[in-house]
Amino acid sequence: MKPLTVNFRSKAAETLQDAQIQQSIEHVYTGFFKGRLEAAGDTPEWEELRTKGKAIKDHTIAHLDYYLGQLADNVEKNGGSVFFAEDAAEARKHIIDLAHKREIKTVIKSKSMVSEEMGLAEAMNDEGFETIETDLGEYIIQLAGETPYHLIAPAVHKSRTDVAKLLDDDFKEGDPVPDATELTMMAREKLRGVFERADMSVTGVNFAVAESGSIALVTNEGNGRMSTTVPRVHVAVMGMEKIIPSIQDLSTMLRILIRSATGQRISTYVTMVNGKRKPDEEEGPEEFHLVIMNNGRQKLLADPQMRESLNCIRCGACLNACPVYRKVGGHAYGWVYPGPIGAIVTPVLTGLKDASNLPNASSLCGACHDACPVKINIPRMLLELRYRTAEGSSDIEERTSGAKERGIWKAWRIGMMGRKRFDWAARLSRIVLLPIARNGWLKKTPPPISGWTSTRDFPLTASKSLKSRLSSRAKKAK
Amino acid sequence: MVDQIAPAVGESTVDVLEYLGITVNFLDDQTCCGQPAFNSGFRSEALPVATRFIELFERVEGPIVVPSGSCAAMVRNYYGDLFRDDTNLVERAKRVGERLYELTEFISHFFGTKAIAGRLDNSATYHKCCHLLREIGVEEQPLEMLFQVEGLEMTPLERADVCCGFGGAFSVKMPDISSAILDEKLDYIEATKANMVIAADTGCVYQMQGGLRRRGSDVQVVHIAEVLSKSIKNVGRAESSE
Numbered sequence: 001m002k003p004l005t006v007n008f009r010s011k012a013a014e015t016l017q018d019a020q021i022q023q024s025i026e027h028v029y030t031g032f033f034k035g036r037l038e039a040a041g042d043t044p045e046w047e048e049l050r051t052k053g054k055a056i057k058d059h060t061i062a063h064l065d066y067y068l069g070q071l072a073d074n075v076e077k078n079g080g081s082v083f084f085a086e087d088a089a090e091a092r093k094h095i096i097d098l099a100h101k102r103e104i105k106t107v108i109k110s111k112s113m114v115s116e117e118m119g120l121a122e123a124m125n126d127e128g129f130e131t132i133e134t135d136l137g138e139y140i141i142q143l144a145g146e147t148p149y150h151l152i153a154p155a156v157h158k159s160r161t162d163v164a165k166l167l168d169d170d171f172k173e174g175d176p177v178p179d180a181t182e183l184t185m186m187a188r189e190k191l192r193g194v195f196e197r198a199d200m201s202v203t204g205v206n207f208a209v210a211e212s213g214s215i216a217l218v219t220n221e222g223n224g225r226m227s228t229t230v231p232r233v234h235v236a237v238m239g240m241e242k243i244i245p246s247i248q249d250l251s252t253m254l255r256i257l258i259r260s261a262t263g264q265r266i267s268t269y270v271t272m273v274n275g276k277r278k279p280d281e282e283e284g285p286e287e288f289h290l291v292i293m294n295n296g297r298q299k300l301l302a303d304p305q306m307r308e309s310l311n312c313i314r315c316g317a318c319l320n321a322c323p324v325y326r327k328v329g330g331h332a333y334g335w336v337y338p339g340p341i342g343a344i345v346t347p348v349l350t351g352l353k354d355a356s357n358l359p360n361a362s363s364l365c366g367a368c369h370d371a372c373p374v375k376i377n378i379p380r381m382l383l384e385l386r387y388r389t390a391e392g393s394s395d396i397e398e399r400t401s402g403a404k405e406r407g408i409w410k411a412w413r414i415g416m417m418g419r420k421r422f423d424w425a426a427r428l429s430r431i432v433l434l435p436i437a438r439n440g441w442l443k444k445t446p447p448p449i450s451g452w453t454s455t456r457d458f459p460l461t462a463s464k465s466l467k468s469r470l471s472s473r474a475k476k477a478k
Numbered sequence: 479m480v481d482q483i484a485p486a487v488g489e490s491t492v493d494v495l496e497y498l499g500i501t502v503n504f505l506d507d508q509t510c511c512g513q514p515a516f517n518s519g520f521r522s523e524a525l526p527v528a529t530r531f532i533e534l535f536e537r538v539e540g541p542i543v544v545p546s547g548s549c550a551a552m553v554r555n556y557y558g559d560l561f562r563d564d565t566n567l568v569e570r571a572k573r574v575g576e577r578l579y580e581l582t583e584f585i586s587h588f589f590g591t592k593a594i595a596g597r598l599d600n601s602a603t604y605h606k607c608c609h610l611l612r613e614i615g616v617e618e619q620p621l622e623m624l625f626q627v628e629g630l631e632m633t634p635l636e637r638a639d640v641c642c643g644f645g646g647a648f649s650v651k652m653p654d655i656s657s658a659i660l661d662e663k664l665d666y667i668e669a670t671k672a673n674m675v676i677a678a679d680t681g682c683v684y685q686m687q688g689g690l691r692r693r694g695s696d697v698q699v700v701h702i703a704e705v706l707s708k709s710i711k712n713v714g715r716a717e718s719s720e
Contacts, residue, residue: 009652012652012654012655013654016654016655016658323640323641323643323659323662324655324659327655327658327659328655360648360651360652361648361652361655362645362648363608363641363643363644363645363646363648363649363656363659364517364608364609364645364646364648365608365612365640365641365645366608366609366611366612366613367608367612367639367640367641369612370612380559383516383517383519383556383559384559385519386517386518386519387519387521388519389519390518390519390520390521391519391520391521391522392519392521401519401520405518406520409515409518409520409523410523412514412515412523413515413523413524413526413527415509416509416510416512416527416530417509417526417527417530418509419506419507419508419509422481422482422509422510423482426481426482441688441691448650449650450650451649451650451651451652451653452649452650452653452688454653454654454657455653455654455656455657455660455689455692456653456657456660456685456688456689456691456692457687457688457691457692458684458688459483459484459684459687459688460483461482461483462482462483462484462485462486464485465481465482465485466480466481466482466485466488466489466504467481467504467506469485469488469489470488470489470492470504471506473489473492
């Protein structure tokens with residue numbers, strides 16, 4: 001998928017004006033966010049689980065090469081094949097070549113953010129394979145020709161009317177709007193035939209278990225299970241960080257993932273796949289292929305300040321908690337991963353220069369860090385990326401701060417390095433702004449703070465500093 | 479910010495600390511902890527200012543109290559990142575950080591949340607400032623202190639722990655996003671019908687007050703230090719007139 005991170009500001013502005021999206025996106029707070037709080041509240045060992053989850057991921061990422069090797073060996077022992085793809089293009093080509101070789105006609109996809117990185121569904125359709133998304137949200141997005149809005153709820157921004165229009169060609173404005181169950185039945189009718197004729201499936205991977213060579217899939221619609229059992233070829237795609245050492249670890253990770261994602265204690269389906277059908281088994285695919293993709297993740301791995309972002313299990317809790325995401329929406333982030341986690345991984349994976357607005361679009365409120373099931377310190381990494389865009393990057397291309405901004409902070413530093421200058425600068429600002437102030441407040445301010453007064457009044461510098469107030473107080477006391 | 483824009487908050491902080499029997503030493507030479515530049519990514523500009531802060535406060539002993547969870551978070555949680563290339567400074571920052579408390583944290587830690595018994599006849603709601611809540615980990619203590627103020631009718635604020643949209647330079651760099659977040663906060667504030675919003679960080683105070691003023695609302699946003707100081711003075715006045 002081509003990054004459009006450079007359009008952050010315009011896309012955000014557009015979404016802020018869209019009343020329907022603003023209303024639809026509320027659900028991530030009232031539904032998911034509150035659901036997570038409730039589920040965590042009902043789990044007495046919640047904080048220990050988070051600590052354990054973080055430890056599992058820290059350990060795995062620190063020994064990633066070892067566990068990837070173990071995983072590959074065990075998948076092959078189970079009769080599957082493993083392909084390490086350097087980037088999205090390589091992964092795409094590998095899967096398309098395989099589909100040609102196996103004379104595939106219809107491909108069913110279950111939800112996978114990694115396949116979004118590859119732009120896989122679109123590429124396979126272009127190659128002549130009928131490729132259909134089977135997760136309801138993804139299906140809606142595919143019909144709309146859009147990209148996912150949220151990690152686990154790709155169509156969260158769509159209203160029921162939007163969905164009805166996409167699912168029913170005859171639906172007209174003003175018709176009674178079907179409820180969620182009716183809409184689901186409409187999609188189900190369309191998808192059932194596709195499931196029956198599919199000869200290949202592409203699924204994501206929630207967790208790959210190194211010690212057993214199995215993959216775990218978490219779904220609520222059953223499409224994941226259909227995808228892993230019905231077609232004769234099953235291809236699973238994963239980012240190289242989606243790995244854990246053991247089945248015991250899986251139990252911890254599933255508990256924190258599902259509670260953090262939807263607030264459920266367990267999802268409707270948790271599917272474990274140990275590769276292709278065994279000789280004595282009646283069901284299952286004839287072939288199992290695992291595609292493990294790098295696509296820039298090695299850059300995160302090699303970057304001690306950003307490495308922790310590889311701990312992410314893609315639950316979406318940080319999005320639901322984020323006041324910025326809830327206003328600017330998922331598309332503003334311009335690539336596959338929206339919200340706080342997107343704001344830290346997208347700049348590294350796709351280039352910081354175009355994505356420099358992403359780490360800056362944050363009030364640093366820390367709600368993401370609080371919500372993260374594996375305690376990723378997202379604010380710390382946002383600050384690290386701000387540092388790189390401002391002045392800290394060794395790559396001159398990444399430094400996007402302008403001369404004016406650099407000058408402002410230089411002046412700020414000079415003003416802060418001595419108490420006299422500090423007082424003098426404050427007094428000067430008062431003298432300049434006093435004529436346009438009313439009752440100690442300003443309706444308009446000059447740059448660099450003019451942005452503030454576009455929507456809010458700004459306080460005028462006080463007539464006396466705290467220092468002088470306290471010194472006159474001390475004199476009075478004497 | 480407190481020093482030059484909201485000196486009343488600083489003075490109220492001194493009032494409250496003196497009420498508790500503490501001798502307050504205000505270091506006249508102080509300016510800023512460096513957070514604005516650090517948060518904007520300009521670490522080379524923040525570094526000398528933060529170093530100056532460390533040097534200044536190393537010269538005195540005793541606890542350091544700041545009426546801001548955000549400044550406290552900078553010194554305690556982020557100086558380590560700012561100074562990461564200098565282990566000596568990291569260590570010195572750590573020692574200063576261990577002495578540094580946010581005001582309500584300091585009071586509740588050393589004196590308990592019932593130490594201040596004042597009076598203020600008004601209705602108010604409380605906004606949980608992000609850095610105090612999530613970086614410093616102080617959530618219920620300020621509320622408990624406000625519940626002690628006689629005559630102060632507290633109404634709970636819906637989504638009190640959601641950010642007001644301030645975020646320092648963010649509020650100026652991306653004013654439309656910052657204000658969209660603020661608008662949601664102000665709607666919840668107005669829904670409480672309280673006369674006053676109490677918060678513990680001046681950045682958030684001005685974000686909310688600036689937005690309320692622009693809306694034409696009469697609701698006042700007040701720093702918790704001012705509320706506590708006023709409530710103490712009200713009792714003192716009542717006693718001296720008796």
